[in-house]
Amino acid sequence: MSLEIAFIGYGEVGQLFSRQLAAKPDVRVTVYDILFDDPNRGPGLKQQALGDKVHAAGSIADTCAMPEVIISAVTADSAITAARQAAPHLKPHQTYIDLNSVSPATKRSVADQVRQGGSAFIEFAVMAPVGGVGIEVPILSGGATAEATSARLNQLGMRITPVSSEIGTASATKLCRSIVIKGMEALMVDLTLASEKAGVMPAVLASLKASYPGMDWEIVARVMTSRVKQHGVRRAAEMREASLMIAELGLDGSLAAAIAERHESFAKSSILPRAD
Known part of the structure; x- marks a missing residue:
């Protein structure tokens, strides 16, 4: 199968996915990131693209010139701008595929932008961390042509499950899940900081383990706190989209907004997570 794929956004997901897809026979990958124009970070990113055997485009126009499939992998707050x-x-x-963690309304706004030229639009919802598994991460898809495009990309080793011909179902599933996952991560940040400062961390972990014996709470606290420190700013943007979705449903989105604030504030703080 011969296929040309482009990525708008060459961050964590764009780098991992593009590298793995470029390694497939008869697949050509083009990437573009606004940081390519940054005199400090651009040269390093372009060099990485060269090492990953992907073509670093000079503009979005060049990025979109040839590929059959264009995947937007930017931050949540840049999804509409990229489109x-x-x-x-x-x-x-x-x-045009949007895999960013944004609300159904934002996905539909992206669709409105890209359909102006007559191109097809598909939403992706990435349902687990991409680190390690890369393109094999579970993904939900939606849109009128989701089944055909998902089947084609699955031939390359992806794990995409079409869930609806309508835009919004996949992203709503993702963000509802994120309320739990990102909420737990925010809880683990405050649990760790407060219990360590109070000197009661061992007793708290023992109590949690007794109540929920199926979880290793020490590992959960350590891993989730570390994730927030590393990815908190990006995940805050995602949770603001979750808050927007909840409000659009006529519900109270203040908890999701608070989760976003906690992720961002901890990620930007000088506090370091536990190393052990």
Whole structure:
């Protein structure tokens, strides 16, 4: 199978996915990131692209010129901007995929942008951390052509499950899950900071283990706190999208907004997570 794929966004997901897909026979990958134009970080990113055997494009226009499939892998708060910039360069035979963790309303806004040129739109919802597994991470897809495109990408080793021909079902599933996962991560941050400062961490962990014996709470606290420190700013943007979704449903999105604030504030703080 011969296929050209482009990624808008060359961060954690863009780098991992593009590297793995470029290693497949007859797959050509192009990538673009706004940081390519940064005099400090751009050269290093372009060098990494060269090492990953992917083509570093000079602009979004160049990125969208040839590929059949264009995947947006930017931050949640940049999803609409990326689509707006790509839209004038998209053609009817192309498929634009948004895999960013954004609300159903934002996904539909992205779809409105890219469909102006007649291209197809598919939403992806990544349902687990991509680190380690990469393109084999479980993904939900939605859209009128989701089944056909998902089947084609699954031939490359991806694990995409179409869930709806409508836009919004996949992203709603993802964000509802994120309320729990990101909420637990925020809880683990405060649990760790407060119990360590009070000198009661061992007793708290023992109590939690007695109540929920199926979980190793010491590992959960350590891993989740570390994840927030590393990814908190990006995940805060995702939780703000979750808050937006909840409000659009006529419910109270203040908890998701508070989770976003906790992720961002801890990630930007000088406090370091436990190393042991």
